[in-house]
Amino acid sequence: MLCPRRTKHCFLLSLGICTAVYIYLKANIQLYFTAHPKSESSRPFPQYCRPFMPRQGAPWQMRDCLSENYFTTKKPNCSRIAEELHFITAPLSREEEEYPLAFIITIHKELELFMRLLRAIYAPQNVYCIHVDGKASQQYITIVRQLASCFPNVFLATTREKVTYAGFSRLKADLNCMEDLARSSIPWKKVINLCGQDFPVMSNLELVRYLQSKPWNGTNMTPGVKQPSPMKYRTQIQYEEINHSYMAPKGKTYTKGSPPHNLDIYFGTAYYALTRPFVDFVLRSTVAKDLLEWSRDTYSPDEHYWVTLNHLKDVPGSHTRGKWEGNIRAIKWKDQEGTTHKGCKGQYVRDICVFGLADLPWVTAKNSMFANKFERRLFPEAVDCLELWHRQKVLQQADVLIQPEWHLATSKVSNQTLTEPATVDGRG
Incomplete structure (x- = not known):
């Protein structure tokens, strides 16, 4: 025996060593699984996204299990949902923490695209109002509500509209969310509106910096000009929403009176960034x-x-001399082909390009706040690659320690996440 005369002391020494080893092993096992979280991939890594990833030629695997099936095949566990779906759960810089944003997202289809949009723009200091179209199915509403309920700063609009394209109900949907956001205790500085087919190009940090740069510091961003003659038909005769489906003129005899308060009517985009005042x-x-x-x-x-x-x-934050300033959306309009862009590589729908994979170099080079529009049904690869590129940029800009679960993809060789800045090859 090593210490026959000091049995008690030997036992205590051995116990202490065993305890220390147990604590060490427990800590390192826990650290290992934190650094190398179990992949719950529901899809293989898309090889067509390799040009968007940091190390060219490195084998990658997806860690993403975000899909509609995540909510339909099991009851989501809110205590784990942020980690499992790779939401960023801490402010990535003091700049962002001190300048919280509000978002209004109006949705009616493309459920998975909405979930990916929310994940891409989510930050715990911000606040998000989701307006679900009153025509959406009950399953759709239930899934959105389940997802929102797991985050204290995400909520569904108190009042819902049955939204008609180009109708008053679309405007009312935003105003309903504004009513809710006005009561929010989160001290948001500006509100940005989105639809379910948008996707971010700027990171949250870039948004914060852009919205505080000249001339937008304390100013509303509403690109537009005094109503041109070709657009005056919109406000000269009366229209009505038909079965919550489309807009139609009531008839030539149903003309409108002058605007109230002798207002000059302007024409612009439906998208904005507005101050809280x-x-x-x-x-x-x-x-x-x-x-x-x-x-x-x-x-x-x-x-x-x-x-x-x-x-x-x-008016608070007014931009009385503003015209089309404000880099809010990257959009390829069909009638601008050959001037602002070289054509749609995806497919035109209502004269707007639904982006395909080959459109992404143009989208990322333009570096607007957001890009519109995307459809996973038509071109899922465009969403996949832009999402990977955007998350790499977001994490590369962070001032805090990156949590492993914030990465959407890992290297198969090292089994570790890589953090070099992403690049995009080619030009549109």
């Missing part, structure tokens, strides 16, 4: 409410409502 103005001002009521039977009122109000003097 401006949102408060919209919700309380008599001028804003009168314009809203006048716009009820116009065509696509969201394309004149925001930009018209933003051109009024003495």
